[in-house]
Amino acid sequence: MAKKPEYGLLIDYEYCTGCFACQVACCQENGWPAGMGGIQVLEIVQNLPNDKAYLTFMPFPTELCILCRPRTKKGLEPACVKHCMANTMKYGRLEDLAKEMGKKPKMVLWSPR
Amino acid sequence: MSNENVQIVRTTTWSAGPGCHGGCGVLAYIKDGELIKLEGDPDHPWNQGRLCARALAMTQYIRHPNRLTRPLKRVGKRGEGKWKEISWDEAFDLIEKKMKTIRKEYGPESVIFSMGTGRDIGPWICMLAYAFGSPNVMFSLSGSACYGPRISACNTFQGNYCVFDAGQWFPDRYENPKFKVPECMIVWGYNIAATCPDNLFGHWIIDLMKRGTKIISVDPRLTWFSSRAKHWLQLRPGTDAALAMGMLNVLINEDLYDHEFLEKWTNAPHLMREDTGKLLRESHLREEGSENKFVVWDDTGRRLAIWDGSQVSYNLPDVNPALSGRREVTLADGNTVSCHTVWDAFREEVNNYPLDKVEEITWVPAKDIQKAARFYAKSKPASIQWGVSIDMTPAVTPLCHAISSLWALTGNLDVPGGNVITRFAYDAVAYALPGADGVIRLRNKEQDACRVGVKEYGPYRTFHWRAQTDLTLEQIFTGKPYPIKGMWIQTAGILNGIGLDPKRWREALKKLDFIAAVDLFMTPTTQYADVVLPAATFLEKDGVRSWWVPLQSINKALKVEECRPDVEINFELAKRFDPDFKYETIHDLFDDIIKPSGMTYKELQEKVWSIPPEEHPTVPYFRHEKGQLRPDGKPGFKTPTGKFELYSTYREDWGLDPLPHHEEPPLTPVSRPDLAEKYPLILSTGRRSPAYFHSEHRMIPWLRQLDPDPVVEIHPETASEHGIGNGEWVWVENWMGKCRLKAKVSPIVPRWMVMAAHGWWFPEKSGKEPSLYGVWESNINQLLPMGHQGKDGQGAPLKHSLCKIYKVGAKEES
Numbered sequence: 001m002a003k004k005p006e007y008g009l010l011i012d013y014e015y016c017t018g019c020f021a022c023q024v025a026c027c028q029e030n031g032w033p034a035g036m037g038g039i040q041v042l043e044i045v046q047n048l049p050n051d052k053a054y055l056t057f058m059p060f061p062t063e064l065c066i067l068c069r070p071r072t073k074k075g076l077e078p079a080c081v082k083h084c085m086a087n088t089m090k091y092g093r094l095e096d097l098a099k100e101m102g103k104k105p106k107m108v109l110w111s112p113r
Numbered sequence: 114m115s116n117e118n119v120q121i122v123r124t125t126t127w128s129a130g131p132g133c134h135g136g137c138g139v140l141a142y143i144k145d146g147e148l149i150k151l152e153g154d155p156d157h158p159w160n161q162g163r164l165c166a167r168a169l170a171m172t173q174y175i176r177h178p179n180r181l182t183r184p185l186k187r188v189g190k191r192g193e194g195k196w197k198e199i200s201w202d203e204a205f206d207l208i209e210k211k212m213k214t215i216r217k218e219y220g221p222e223s224v225i226f227s228m229g230t231g232r233d234i235g236p237w238i239c240m241l242a243y244a245f246g247s248p249n250v251m252f253s254l255s256g257s258a259c260y261g262p263r264i265s266a267c268n269t270f271q272g273n274y275c276v277f278d279a280g281q282w283f284p285d286r287y288e289n290p291k292f293k294v295p296e297c298m299i300v301w302g303y304n305i306a307a308t309c310p311d312n313l314f315g316h317w318i319i320d321l322m323k324r325g326t327k328i329i330s331v332d333p334r335l336t337w338f339s340s341r342a343k344h345w346l347q348l349r350p351g352t353d354a355a356l357a358m359g360m361l362n363v364l365i366n367e368d369l370y371d372h373e374f375l376e377k378w379t380n381a382p383h384l385m386r387e388d389t390g391k392l393l394r395e396s397h398l399r400e401e402g403s404e405n406k407f408v409v410w411d412d413t414g415r416r417l418a419i420w421d422g423s424q425v426s427y428n429l430p431d432v433n434p435a436l437s438g439r440r441e442v443t444l445a446d447g448n449t450v451s452c453h454t455v456w457d458a459f460r461e462e463v464n465n466y467p468l469d470k471v472e473e474i475t476w477v478p479a480k481d482i483q484k485a486a487r488f489y490a491k492s493k494p495a496s497i498q499w500g501v502s503i504d505m506t507p508a509v510t511p512l513c514h515a516i517s518s519l520w521a522l523t524g525n526l527d528v529p530g531g532n533v534i535t536r537f538a539y540d541a542v543a544y545a546l547p548g549a550d551g552v553i554r555l556r557n558k559e560q561d562a563c564r565v566g567v568k569e570y571g572p573y574r575t576f577h578w579r580a581q582t583d584l585t586l587e588q589i590f591t592g593k594p595y596p597i598k599g600m601w602i603q604t605a606g607i608l609n610g611i612g613l614d615p616k617r618w619r620e621a622l623k624k625l626d627f628i629a630a631v632d633l634f635m636t637p638t639t640q641y642a643d644v645v646l647p648a649a650t651f652l653e654k655d656g657v658r659s660w661w662v663p664l665q666s667i668n669k670a671l672k673v674e675e676c677r678p679d680v681e682i683n684f685e686l687a688k689r690f691d692p693d694f695k696y697e698t699i700h701d702l703f704d705d706i707i708k709p710s711g712m713t714y715k716e717l718q719e720k721v722w723s724i725p726p727e728e729h730p731t732v733p734y735f736r737h738e739k740g741q742l743r744p745d746g747k748p749g750f751k752t753p754t755g756k757f758e759l760y761s762t763y764r765e766d767w768g769l770d771p772l773p774h775h776e777e778p779p780l781t782p783v784s785r786p787d788l789a790e791k792y793p794l795i796l797s798t799g800r801r802s803p804a805y806f807h808s809e810h811r812m813i814p815w816l817r818q819l820d821p822d823p824v825v826e827i828h829p830e831t832a833s834e835h836g837i838g839n840g841e842w843v844w845v846e847n848w849m850g851k852c853r854l855k856a857k858v859s860p861i862v863p864r865w866m867v868m869a870a871h872g873w874w875f876p877e878k879s880g881k882e883p884s885l886y887g888v889w890e891s892n893i894n895q896l897l898p899m900g901h902q903g904k905d906g907q908g909a910p911l912k913h914s915l916c917k918i919y920k921v922g923a924k925e926e927s
């Protein structure tokens with residue numbers, strides 16, 4: 001059985017602006033070439049009733065996210081979390097983050113691979 | 114990363130590099146002279162540890178294999194792409210010789226000093242131009258349609274610029290007890306994701322939203338803000354002024370305005386003559402009277418009283434000026450004229466915009482305008498963040514007048530959480546920006562008389578210290594009133610970014626005897642130069658950032674090959690051109706610029722940033738009340754009347770309409786139904802990309818992956834009508850030309866408009882003509898004309914032209 005995940009990222013996607021800072025921060029921190037990286041920002045345009053639509057951005061941790069182990073071991077925040085222009089991300093223990101998740105709507109909790 | 118031998122340099126971002134207007138505090142990790150990482154400085158009040166994609170990609174920028182690292186001399190024909198490396202000495206000698214020859218034969222004004230957007234170039238290009246003796250520093254966009262017009266307009270009506278308040282004048286920011294979170298913010302023609310414009314940090318707005326600020330979004334596109342707005346006003350591009358007038362209409366007719374501000378701080382009571390439609394002045398009442406004194410009716414004394422704008426006082430005690438009403442006034446020549454007040458005229462103008470009419474012009478439902486206007490007016494405090502779209506229309510000044518009347522009449526000017534007057538921290542002003550006279554200036558006023566645009570345009574004469582771009586382009590062809598023979602181009606993408614009608618600019622460049630360009634990479638524009646000098650990034654230089662707040666130093670962290678900072682390049686040449694050049698060293702110059710702060714440059718470098726103490730006149734709030742806005746220390750505004758001018762005395766002097774109003778732009782379906790028949794879609798351009806700063810960064814892999822192709826956004830229904838699928842290449846075409854863009858099919862744009870990305874060229878393609886890095890394939894500016902600047906020389910129609918679209922390879926529609 002796979003090791004149970006312990007840590008994760010809590011993301012308040014209501015405020016993610018699609019600035020891509022997290023994506024490039026991960027490339028810089030972990031040395032990924034263009035086209036790879038631990039996080040990818042997705043644009044979601046949802047049609048709504050009455051000819052309306054809603055624009056959401058969602059930072060999605062990929063196969064390559066290692067939750068910045070070398071940084072978190074030293075007590076530093078992951079590079080994407082630190083640089084997020086909208087302060088949307090939080091790193092921590094999944095159980096703590098899960099509790100926090102209930103505090104406001106439009107949150108997502110990721111436990112990367 | 115192992116920390117061995119890693120040195121951390123604290124510095125400030127500015128161009129070049131992220132390309133922005135700067136301000137982030139960063140930590141540069143340097144090992145063996147190389148940048149290994151750039152991080153946001155958590156202790157910096159500006160960005161508080163955050164950093165954008167462009168700054169985080171600096172390691173790929175600094176050591177990019179295609180960076181210019183040595184001066185180059187052209188050895189083939191212009192555009193042929195043949196270059197030879199030369200030494201800096203040879204380059205300087207060559208430039209000195211060529212430019213001095215032009216100066217001798219045609220005069221210093223025959224050389225234009227051309228820059229891109231206002232980054233760490235402005236002061237130094239002014240320094241060089243002024244040392245050479247030319248007043249012709251040109252911001253290379255048609256109508257200077259970026260920031261300058263807004264600053265200039267604010268100087269016209271309220272004496273100073275203003276920005277939304279995010280507590281940026283306090284080191285403790287949002288926590289400062291004086292600061293208030295705005296209840297409402299109108300985000301007008303501004304998109305968050307990408308940019309930190311106007312010397313602000315864009316994501317401060319997110320900080321405010323998290324603290325409770327509700328958004329009104331004014332934008333034709335479904336932006337991030339539009340999605341989250343309490344009210345979204347989806348207007349037809351170019352009709353912003355009609356919308357603002359409609360909002361003023363609600364504000365005034367529903368009595369939602371701040372009476373005290375109106376009475377005390379505006380020129381509402383000043384009398385206007387009904388025979389001329391102009392202000393009544395003291396000189397009209399008596400022969401010896403002044404042109405610069407204005408007249409009110411004193412309700413208490415039942416008499417006329419004179420308002421002296423220079424003394425900000427009446428000639429009589431206890432004047433109670435009437436805001437409204439018709440009076441008969443006897444003039445010096447014995448004739449009588451009827452007069453009414455500025456407030457009467459202002460309301461009459463506003464009443465020309467009932468909401469049903471505004472709906473017809475703007476395509477925004479009247480009830481939405483009403484709701485939004487009420488919400489803005491009732492929120493205390495409330496602020497407005499306007500984007501560059503405001504500048505990108507010819508009637509920019511009347512539009513700014515309408516919007517600034519909104520913040521003034523709601524009592525939101527220079528109040529906590531409102532629109533605060535913004536001044537350079539400590540009044541340390543480097544150079545001549547609109548409305549400011551810096552340390553770097555022309556030797557004498559006479560040299561300024563021949564600046565292009567001074568004769569034609571009031572703002573250029575009064576406080577917009579640039580050569581007017583559209584007239585300059587014409588003058589290159591006509592040689593009148595004097596020939597233009599040379600150009601110094603400093604990080605300005607005339608052919609690939611900032612220039613409209615770039616093929617015409619290419620012809621213009623071909624006509625010049627000599628062009629020197631300074632840049633970090635070869636671009637389509639530098640291919641037309643005679644000499645190209647390699648510039649440094651912000652990490653490779655010492656610098657000063659003096660623009661609003663804080664006052665900051667840029668601290669050199671490393672050196673790359675033979676690249677030199679813009680300031681160093683220009684300093685060296687300035688010394689060669691001006692035997693009396695004032696400074697020995699660059700640090701002398703920096704010391705001089707920041708002198709008002711009481712610090713030396715060395716001291717500032719240690720601090721990296723400095724915010725003036727709370728009582729300093731460059732720090733908000735209520736400075737019109739405290740007498741901190743005018744040079745004479747009297748309460749009031751720095752305008753000819755000392756008031757916020759609902760009716761503009763400057764505009765009256767310049768022969769332009771002194772009241773806010775809407776003018777239909779020149780190339781819309783309304784103004785040109787004939788063109789719209791053939792080109793039925795509104796062509797809007799210039800939406801921001803989070804990956805790029807205008808035409809920069811296309812060669813940076815981490816950034817290019819985010820936004821790989823030149824995109825045109827098309828509504829799904831419009832796309833399907835044209836048989837266009839998402840991701841397909843399409844031609845966007847109008848009477849000026851066509852270009853090839855990739856369809857992004859999405860309801861984020863309305864059915865009747867397409868949005869084309871700007872600044873596209875392909876550094877990976879051949880740099881020689883005819884390819885010229887593919888700039889003729891996808892540069893949308895080929896569809897936008899020069900020469901449509903506003904009546905005051907400012908503003909240009911970049912957001913509203915017309916086009917048709919069709920799939921590449923499909924049988925072309927006629």
Ligand code: SF4
Pocket residue numbers: 025026027029030037038039061064065066067068078079080081
């Ligand atoms: S946590 Fe680290 S590895 Fe994972 S996406 Fe963020 S920066 Fe990349």
Ligand code: SF4
Pocket residue numbers: 015016017018019020021022023041057059083084085086087088089
């Ligand atoms: S940095 Fe933050 S706001 Fe920007 S795209 Fe990533 S998650 Fe979204």
Ligand code: SF4
Pocket residue numbers: 126131133134135136137160163164165166167168308309314315
């Ligand atoms: S664009 Fe904004 S976030 Fe990026 S470096 Fe400039 S000021 Fe900082």
